[in-house]
Amino acid sequence: MQDLNSHLESLRARYRKYFFEVAENVDLQIQALKPPELSSDVFGRFANPSLGRNWQNKVLNYLCSSLLQTQKEKLSKMNSLRNSSKCIGCGACCRFACSEFSPDELAQKAQNGDNYASQFLSVFVPYDNISTVRKIFPEYLDLLIQNGEKKYYFYHCPKVTADNKCPEYDSRPQICKDFPDNPLSFLPLSCGFTSWKLQSEDICLKLNAETEVLNFYIAKIKETQK
Numbered sequence: 217m218q219d220l221n222s223h224l225e226s227l228r229a230r231y232r233k234y235f236f237e238v239a240e241n242v243d244l245q246i247q248a249l250k251p252p253e254l255s256s257d258v259f260g261r262f263a264n265p266s267l268g269r270n271w272q273n274k275v276l277n278y279l280c281s282s283l284l285q286t287q288k289e290k291l292s293k294m295n296s297l298r299n300s301s302k303c304i305g306c307g308a309c310c311r312f313a314c315s316e317f318s319p320d321e322l323a324q325k326a327q328n329g330d331n332y333a334s335q336f337l338s339v340f341v342p343y344d345n346i347s348t349v350r351k352i353f354p355e356y357l358d359l360l361i362q363n364g365e366k367k368y369y370f371y372h373c374p375k376v377t378a379d380n381k382c383p384e385y386d387s388r389p390q391i392c393k394d395f396p397d398n399p400l401s402f403l404p405l406s407c408g409f410t411s412w413k414l415q416s417e418d419i420c421l422k423l424n425a426e427t428e429v430l431n432f433y434i435a436k437i438k439e440t441q442k
Contacts, residue, residue, distance in 0.1 A: 220359040220402055227400065230418065234425040242279070242429055249274050258433075261440050272437050279437075283430040290423040294399065294416045304408035307380030309395050312352045312404075313340050313371040314360075335389040340371035353404050 246258050251267055258275055262268030317325065317333075319342050325333035343349055349370045350357050360368055375383055382388055396409050399416035403409060 220355045221362060223402075224359065224363075227417065227421065231421045231425060234418075234422045235429065238422075238425045238429045242282075242433060245278060246275050246433075249278065259436055259440050264441070269441070272441065276434060276437055279430050279434050283427065283434070286423065286426045286430075290419050294419055294423075297415050297419075298409070298412050301409045301412040304406075305380045306404065306406035306408070307376055308352060308404045308407055309392075310373040310376035310380065310382065312349065312356075313373075314356070315369050315371065316367055318369050332391060335391045336371075339373050339389055339392060341374055343370045343372060346370065356402050356404075359402070 249271060250258070251271055254268055254271065256262075256268060258272060260268055262272065313336075315322065315336070319337075322333045322337055326337055346357070373382075377383065382392075396403060396407070396413070399413045399420045401413070403413050407413075
C-alpha cells in the first residue's frame with residue numbers, strides 16, 4: 217500500500233481484466249437473444265417494426281435491467297462495508313485535500329451553481345507551499361510527480377485543531393460526512409477507512425467496468441434506432 221505506483225498499476229490491470237470479462241459476457245448474452253434468421257450485428261439499422269428491431273429492444277431491456285441490478289448490488293455492498301469502518305481522527309482528510317481545480321476555478325464553478333465546489337470552498341483554503349503537504353502524505357505527492365501530473369492544487373481546513381478535532385463537527389458539510397466516498401481514492405495508512413478501501417476496490421472496479429460496457433451498448437443501440 218505504501219508503494220502507490222505499484223498499487224496504481226495493479227488497479228489498472230485488474231480493471232482491464234474485469235472490463236474484458238464483462239464485455240465477453242455481455243456479447244454472449246446478446247448473441248443468446250439473437251434470432252437465428254438474422255445475420256447483422258446488434259448495431260445494425262433495422263426497420264421499425266422488424267425482427268431486428270425487436271431483438272434490439274430485447275437487448276436494451278436486458279442491458280438496462282443488468283445495469284440497474286449491478287449498480288444496486290455493488291453500491292449496497294460497498295456501503296455495507298463502509299458502515300463497518302469509522303474515522304479514527306488521524307486528521308489527514310482535513311489537512312490534505314487535492315483538486316485538479318485552482319481556487320479561482322472552484323470559485324467560478326461555485327458561482328455557476330456547483331454545490332460540491334461551494335461546499336469545498338466553505339471548508340478548505342489553499343496551502344502556501346508544498347513542503348507542508350509533503351509531510352502529510354508524501355507517497356501521494358510522489359505518485360503525482362512520477363506520473364507527470366502537473367495540474368493539481370492542495371488545500372486544508374484551517375479550523376481543524378492540533379489534536380485533529382473539528383470544532384464544527386456536528387454541522388460539517390456533506391462532503392466531509394461522505395469522505396471517503398470512493399474506494400479507488402488513495403488514502404494514507406493512518407486513515408480509518410483504509411480497510412474499507414482495500415475490501416471494496418475490486419467491487420468498485422467491477423462496477424465501473426460493467427457500467428462502462430453496458431452504457432456503451434445502450435448508447436450505441438439507441439443511436440442506431442434514431
